[in-house]
Amino acid sequence: MKIGIMGGTFDPIHMGHLLAAEAARDSHALDEIWFMPSHVPPHKRGAGASGQQRLDMTEAAIQDVQQYEMLDIEMELGGVSYTIDTMKELWNRYPEHDFYFIIGADMVNYLPKWEQIEELAARLTFIGVGRPGFQLHLDDLPDELQDKVLLAEMPLVDISSTAIRKRLAKGQSVRFMIPVAVHEYIVRSGLYGTKP
Numbered sequence: 001m002k003i004g005i006m007g008g009t010f011d012p013i014h015m016g017h018l019l020a021a022e023a024a025r026d027s028h029a030l031d032e033i034w035f036m037p038s039h040v041p042p043h044k045r046g047a048g049a050s051g052q053q054r055l056d057m058t059e060a061a062i063q064d065v066q067q068y069e070m071l072d073i074e075m076e077l078g079g080v081s082y083t084i085d086t087m088k089e090l091w092n093r094y095p096e097h098d099f100y101f102i103i104g105a106d107m108v109n110y111l112p113k114w115e116q117i118e119e120l121a122a123r124l125t126f127i128g129v130g131r132p133g134f135q136l137h138l139d140d141l142p143d144e145l146q147d148k149v150l151l152a153e154m155p156l157v158d159i160s161s162t163a164i165r166k167r168l169a170k171g172q173s174v175r176f177m178i179p180v181a182v183h184e185y186i187v188r189s190g191l192y193g194t195k196p
Contacts, residue, residue: 027152105130169193
């Protein structure tokens with residue numbers, strides 16, 4: 001099976017994440033997308049929601065999509081969530097699958113700086129999800145990475161978890177930015193300054 005991996009803090013998961021996953025799935029005929037909330041991302045400070053709450057929100061967001069699954073593997077592994085560590089675990093558990101790691105097009109140019117990128121590039125394919133009008137030049141990448149990155153285009157949506165947390169803290173609407181089930185969970189749990 002062709003499996004797309006969608007990692008992230010998901011604090012909270014929002015429509016931009018879901019649109020990116022679907023663009024990658026549709027563009028490259030992936031069989032499933034596995035969402036994996038990170039335990040401690042290497043590039044971000046502490047999350048606003050706990051690991052379990054981020055798992056719960058992710059599960060709520062994808063519960064009705066047959067091709068989407070949620071894995072708690074990075075929570076299980078603990079520590080800082082480096083992609084190479086997660087992928088080694090997935091390769092051990094699921095040697096029969098072909099993995100595609102989904103990233104924002106803005107992250108593609110940072111691939112050479114990723115931890116153990118040589119091994120990652122040798123064993124999986126990256127899918128860079130871009131937005132209309134965003135120019136991505138794969139020829140800027142080192143030769144060994146250029147043919148390991150596929151592209152997928154998604155609709156122009158400017159949503160971030162940071163902006164959603166700020167809006168919620170101010171009591172502003174986030175309708176249509178996050179799935180209804182995620183919003184209900186946030187309010188029920190009193191996350192991001194909301195009142196249950």
